[in-house]
Amino acid sequence: MYPFNPNKPTLYTSKTCPFAHRTVICLAETGVDYETIYINLRDKPEWYPLINPASKVPAMRLTSGDILVESLIISEYLSELYPQAGLMPEDPFDKYRIRIFIENFSANLQTSPYVLLRNGDNDSKHAKLNELVNKLHQLNKLLMESSPEGPFFLGEKFTLADIATFPFIERLFMAAKLLGMSIENISGLERFYQWSDAIRNRPSYKSTVASYDELAASYKRHIPK
Known part of the structure; x- marks a missing residue:
């Protein structure tokens, strides 16, 4: 049992x-x-x-x-x-928008922390990070198109669009830092940073997210030796 x-x-x-x-x-x-x-x-x-x-x-x-x-x-x-x-709106089209956003994210950025760490040697990590930053610019564009004012994907509404995607972005921030790099303060990602900050300040997120040290201890095994 x-x-x-x-x-x-x-x-x-x-x-x-x-x-x-x-x-x-x-x-x-x-x-x-x-x-x-x-x-x-x-x-x-x-x-x-x-x-x-x-x-x-x-x-x-x-x-x-x-x-x-x-x-x-x-x-x-x-x-x-x-x-x-209110995690899913009543409007069918807004539900569609959330689901297609999650689908797009899953195809492009969901594996990004692992991809970066597995390319963690000095010869390839910067090139891989540049590829991922280009994808973050696409994410920034999607957030702008959905709600220019923000802060969340559907504006003031915190939904599954945010919940289903940002935990992977948190780990991407961690992975870059673990490799001695950063995805902070990159020009053109202002809407992305607004979104990130809003989620990180959400009580349901702040009270449940693992610390950097906890994440780093768990994920460093993905770095090639």
Whole structure:
């Protein structure tokens, strides 16, 4: 058998995993009371495949005994279960805008922290960072087109568009710093920085994000030796 709380949802998570962080932010926004069980991703418990046969986090056990997997699907489930949190708008076109933004991000920037770290030798890291900065300029353009005033993707509304994407950007900031580089103060990314600052100052984000040291300790193994 595996551990769980029979009286409230149980979240199986990792503090440094960006996918899991999506769900944790959503839970914080909804105000749901839940149990947290941390999974060591490098030494997973023998019982964890009973929760998720793919052995990935997050996973969430409901009090009904049903188990939810896949961070984006769990996040959408929570947004529908708690519509008062406003994580997904009612307007169908705004829902489309959020989903296409997440899809675009997933195709272009979701793997960026790992890509940068795996090219962490001096010969290739600067070239790879320049490639990623070009993609950040495209992200800046998308944010401007969606809401020039900001601060979030849908203006004043904090939604799944922000929750599903920024945990990976946080890790990109970390990866650049870990390699002795930076993606701070780059001309032309003003809307991107406004977006980043607004999310970092959101209580649901501030209270759940891992520290730089925690992230660096987890991710430095991706740097070639």
